[in-house]
Amino acid sequence: MSFESAWIPVGRADDVPLLEGRSVMVGSRRVAIFRMPTGWAAIDHACPHKGGPLADGLVADACVTCPLHGRRFDVFTGRQVGGDDVVATYEVRESGDGTLELLVPADLMVGAEAA
Numbered sequence: 106m107s108f109e110s111a112w113i114p115v116g117r118a119d120d121v122p123l124l125e126g127r128s129v130m131v132g133s134r135r136v137a138i139f140r141m142p143t144g145w146a147a148i149d150h151a152c153p154h155k156g157g158p159l160a161d162g163l164v165a166d167a168c169v170t171c172p173l174h175g176r177r178f179d180v181f182t183g184r185q186v187g188g189d190d191v192v193a194t195y196e197v198r199e200s201g202d203g204t205l206e207l208l209v210p211a212d213l214m215v216g217a218e219a220a
């Protein structure tokens with residue numbers, strides 16, 4: 106059985122304040138979604154260092170700071186600031202009725218519900 110990428114509803118935009126993150130479980134992966142002044146951003150929730158919860162980090166200057174040891178990641182590119190680590194990025198959008206939707210890649214589709 107094969108899957109294609111699909112937009113999945115993951116919550117309400119109103120539940121994510123400006124410059125904060127929320128994590129959602131999508132298929133086999135937990136994803137951190139951030140409301141930024143210029144739009145929405147989504148990256149893997151687990152920090153590649155030791156799994157710190159990136160959705161709970163402080164957000165500033167388009168970056169989130171891991172709450173465990175302070176590595177910083179650009180929430181739009183997934184790249185670590187001043188280092189070589191990278192987290193996966195995802196497309197996220199707000200629908201007309203205020204639902205947040207994540208474009209879930211095919212490899213994460215197992216267990217996720219398509220919109």
Ligand code: FES
Pocket residue numbers: 152153154155156157171172173174175176
């Ligand atoms: S777990 Fe994120 S910096 Fe260590």
